[in-house]
Amino acid sequence: MFEIHVDTPGIxxxxxxxxxxxxxxxxxxxxxxxxPLVLDCAQLEYxxxxxxxxxxxxxxxxxxxxxxxxxxxxxxxxxxxxxxAGLAELLGxx
Amino acid sequence: MAxxxxxxxxxxxxxxxxxxxxxxxxxxxxxIEELFTNLVKYARGDRGMIDVGLTREDVNVIITLCEAGAExxxxxxxxxxxxxxxxxxxxxxxxxxxxxxxxxxxxxxxxRDGMATTTVTMRMKD
Numbered sequence: 334m335f336e337i338h339v340d341t342p343g344i345x346x347x348x349x350x351x352x353x354x355x356x357x358x359x360x361x362x363x364x365x366x367x368x369p370l371v372l373d374c375a376q377l378e379y380x381x382x383x384x385x386x387x388x389x390x391x392x393x394x395x396x397x398x399x400x401x402x403x404x405x406x407x408x409x410x411x412x413x414x415x416x417x418a419g420l421a422e423l424l425g426x427x
Numbered sequence: 428m429a430x431x432x433x434x435x436x437x438x439x440x441x442x443x444x445x446x447x448x449x450x451x452x453x454x455x456x457x458x459i460e461e462l463f464t465n466l467v468k469y470a471r472g473d474r475g476m477i478d479v480g481l482t483r484e485d486v487n488v489i490i491t492l493c494e495a496g497a498e499x500x501x502x503x504x505x506x507x508x509x510x511x512x513x514x515x516x517x518x519x520x521x522x523x524x525x526x527x528x529x530x531x532x533x534x535x536x537x538x539r540d541g542m543a544t545t546t547v548t549m550r551m552k553d
């Protein structure tokens with residue numbers, strides 16, 4: 334189960350499991366966001382490389398338009414995946 | 428990709444049966460998903476079912492993915508992602524296998540008479 338909502342402009346809330354089965358749904362929502370964008374990941378339980386690919390695609394699109402993408406409130410395990418991928422600093426993950 | 432929820436349930440049942448903590452599920456799910464999607468993406472041939480197995484061996488869990496009728500595609504030979512390179516200079520792809528390498532103790536591939544077997548060993552206790 335994965336959900337993504339943009340209730341406040343510029344803030345996307347992700348929850349559940351962002352895996353290869355759900356990455357198209359995430360991309361459909363993220364590709365319509367003009368940026369700058371913050372991804373609130375407090376309820377994101379799981380992410381795989383398919384989910385990371387969607388986030389990086391969005392990051393690059395926004396960067397090309399002069400905007401930023403930042404990720405906040407990651408759980409330790411989700412954060413670990415970004416650290417292993419060498420992307421934590423780039424995405425503003427603390 | 429419709430098989431992923433079934434794989435997640437399979438991992439939960441295994442952990443429960445082996446008395447392993449649920450917190451181990453994240454890494455197991457990740458390694459299995461990355462191996463599975465890699466097989467589906469890259470291995471060509473007369474595609475059949477992919478059998479996923481989990482076995483406990485002391486402090487380790489052995490993951491096996493077997494596919495009959497697959498062409499040779501060795502994920503262990505994939506070049507590693509250079510995570511220190513700036514993002515604009517990175518070659519796309521390969522991140523999934525990079526994560527498998529990071530999380531596993533051992534990562535092997537065998538292809539014999541059209542039967543491809545990927546075996547990954549993960550340590551379950553620190």
